[in-house]
């Protein structure tokens with residue numbers, strides 16, 4: 286998605302659940318608009334018959350064997366939770 | 382005007398792994414809330430994903446079963462959306478280089494055979510579960526399902542009726558179960574699908590407005606939902622009852638209606654980008670060939686072989702090839718005892734009965750085929766009679782530890798003695814001496830047999846297995 290104006294930027298903020306001040310909004314929008322020019326410029330490069338670069342590092346992943354290991358208890362993990370209830374993480378109610 | 386329906390499916394299948402896709406937590410269904418979690422799958426900062434090799438194995442297997450090309454370098458991407466059941470605020474999935482592409486699945490309906498093209502199969506993680514709690518007026522989050530491995534099978538819009546959709550789903554289920562990719566249990570949510578549907582005038586090459594129904598998990602609901610949507614679309618086109626818009630809808634099976642859902646995200650909103658934390662998965666020749674070699678024979682090829690080469694009836698072959706567990710057991714047992722017909726009988730009547738009684742499905746058959754073959758051989762060789770063999774079979778189902786049929790028969794006095802001459806002699810004499818008791822027994826008085834039984838026992842001085850004596854006695858009376 287290209288951020289071109291206030292409206293598309295608002296949409297992006299909503300998707301990310303971000304609240305910005307008016308000053309921040311202006312600054313970030315200016316940054317995005319400048320990046321759009323960069324992206325458009327890149328479009329001019331001829332990529333015909335160029336293999337896709339799958340990753341910036343010339344490395345491949347390591348994989349792990351399919352073994353179940355239990356390392357943490359629920360209580361340990363929920364120590365840092367702002368709210369929990371009967372073993373659940375508790376969040377403000379979501380309307381379906 | 383006549384209309385045609387254009388349907389594409391996105392089918393989610395939970396993979397049969399022990400652990401999750403990017404961490405070592407249990408991937409088992411159920412469990413206490415948040416019992417299968419760790420810092421990685423509940424999205425604690427700084428945790429890094431490590432790919433579970435078996436997930437890639439099963440992704441490739443599914444791809445090969447559905448005639449796809451395998452991407453030998455396959456990568457993971459982040460799909461961003463904000464919802465509390467997704468602790469990282471992004472789902473790790475595959476967008477740019479999915480594990481398998483360009484497949485083909487053959488289906489058969491009342492209208493004949495048809496091939497459905499598969500666009501791609503990608504690997505991804507499941508989301509958690511939300512419970513809305515009225516008492517506390519909050520939402521409660523359970524991360525047990527978070528990061529449980531899934532594949533999503535995306536078809537081309539080649540389906541044109543509910544009947545074809547059902548045939549396609551059943552075909553997928555059969556192939557994936559056979560290859561042990563997933564148990565595909567719709568009622569547990571391990572197979573669910575999104576239905577993309579549009580309607581257009583017959584012969585038109587322009588697609589109509591497309592709607593999507595998400596998370597359908599029963600074949601009857603899918604059929605009902607498709608029929609409802611088709612009628613709704615045609616009504617809108619013909620009578621202008623409403624303006625059709627591209628949207629996601631929720632199917633309410635109780636009310637028999639679909640409803641528009643509020644959030645309308647497009648692919649762009651998900652801001653897919655390559656996951657910088659996971660390097661590409663490179664599938665070398667050894668890995669690729671190993672998976673290729675492990676693929677099972679397709680069920681219909683097995684079925685034909687069972688009929689043509691092993692002489693089974695179509696009925697028996699159908700029943701056996703409905704389940705991979707039955708096929709495996711059948712083939713191993715046949716190798717040991719050499720009689721396909723006998724093994725088929727044991728599996729289809731005796732084993733099926735026991736499963737029914739235990740309220741288990743055919744896929745839950747855990748019987749070791751080689752052991753079953755040994756048991757059938759004992760029976761075929763006349764070393765154990767059928768009644769006792771059934772008892773051993775029961776024990777094989779019940780026992781926690783493996784049973785050796787020959788040793789078990791020996792230990793329980795089930796081996797038919799070679800010296801049955803004496804017993805037969807005694808029985809014949811006792812029966813001949815008491816025709817009234819025999820007649821009473823045949824007339825339904827079970828107790829009448831006791832007198833003859835006691836007489837035999839006395840005559841044999843108790844040196845026999847009472848069970849065997851009883852059976853021999855009954856057999857003799859039956860033969861009269």
Ligand SMILES: [Zn+2]
Nearest residue numbers: 404406419422
């Ligand atoms: Zn975990």
